[in-house]
Amino acid sequence: MSILIDKNTKVITQGITGKTGQFHTRMCRDYAHGRAAFVAGVNPKKAGEDFEGIPIHASVAEARAATGATVSVIYVPPPGAAAAIWEAVEADLDLVICITEGIPVRDMMEVRARMRAKEAGGGKRTLLLGPNCPGLITPDAIKIGIMPGHIHRKGRIGVVSRSGTLTYEAVGQVTELGLGQSSAVGIGGDPINGLKHIDVLKLFNDDPDTDGVITIGEIGGPDEAEAALWAKQHMTKPIVGFIAGVTAPAGKRMGHAGALIAGGADTAEAKLDVMHACGFTVTRNPSEMGQLIHQKLR
Template sequence: MILVNRETRVLVQGITGREGQFHTKQMLSYGTKIVAGVTPGKGGMEVLGVPVYDTVKEAVAHHEVDASIIFVPAPAAADAALEAAHAGIPLIVLITEGIPTLDMVRAVEEIKALGSRLIGGNCPGIISAEETKIGIMPGHVFKRGRVGIISRSGTLTYEAAAALSQAGLGTTTTVGIGGDPVIGTTFKDLLPLFNEDPETEAVVLIGEIGGSDEEEAAAWVKDHMKKPVVGFIGGRSAPKGKRMGHAGAIIMGNVGTPESKLRAFAEAGIPVADTIDEIVELVKKALG
């Protein structure tokens, strides 16, 4: 597995809000080690037995924190991520959708410069099966196994994980990187981690139309990847110039087209599934 395990100590930013409370409860019941929460003005409270602080700086002064998950409204979400990075938290999971793109451009660069890793925004988070869940995915569909998943889509991630689990293949770590035009971590950033992970035997890469992340990932796979990779591209029937679902899923000119992604995958020797069930068949074939 990569990035997170059952020992990962988690801070929840926006813990007192409806979403924050709901998902904190779900994460705790999965076994996630949540040590603190932050909501400005609510310091001194407890939510589900978790102490709440006014600032991230205050929380990390009282607790060792390895990762933060953010449930903060869009106008303040990028600043919340920056607050976590400035407090020295190494992994930041930004769930919030609809964050202004310029806010994200600024935040992504600064967080990188501070040495933290940002996942998201507009993502379902990260889960190491049967160890820890730092996100909003339905934990029960992730069974411990041999396959890593990196995905731009939430729902497709859950379906792929469920199919792999039902087939007895299971998953190691699954990372939902988010579907916005500007995100903190790309396919290409995570592939090297899975490449070196002794538990991961194959990787499923679930992409979408729009952007060039899939093409860049394919180039990396072609040059460096030692393990089999299986691909899937969502939104292949979308018309050009029309945004489909995610803000990042829009084709402009020849960049981001399904053809461009399929060609890149073919050149890298990545088989592409047309259906979720076919992902399972291709993984089985790749693992022999």
């Protein structure tokens, strides 16, 4: 079992005719069950054509109707990425994974408001992962995004992270220790995004094939603290937590758009303190993440 995606998931690629979309679609198709998973692309100007055998449709709704796909991945450039997200939401997909970095905050605020209004009006809820994220992988089944597939192994540790490269670091450690991953989820580093740590922790907690979780956050925003407070009351599995940015100065953005200390609660130390108080095993050294979860499961 896994969370969000499995070997039977059908995927639409929005932005399949761009270099980035084409490169990563190839990589994803070459991983595990990818050839059966990636069933359609979308580009209204190239509808009726194909990319290496993948049919290109004029819209997400048309691609879904033709293939039965329930997930889309977005590589559309920043000016059009928010509109691409909304198109997928309007098509009632289950999950939209937006890889694109640099989407204007105002565009994402508008999309978030429209998604909430749709759901409040009784419309289908579509989950959003990202933007500015590496995507999602269920090892030996399917990968959707830009993460290197070869470092992953099927196992029983869930990984959720705001940072792409730190996701890979945690995955590499867990693989080397022989534990493997149930799923690894990159939620992205933008200030306005979809799924958050708390959402993914709930999914891992309910997954019978996940025995423990590594959660990786960074400075800025309340996400990690809110997840820790929920976990204290509800989580039944061990969690190892790491926060990037212990030495980050206040008021300076560090990499991601959302990695900005605006107040005392946004600092790495404050978040680590909350996580520790809520029962997480915390570390200030990212090289210890794998060993710590291994110790918790012995």
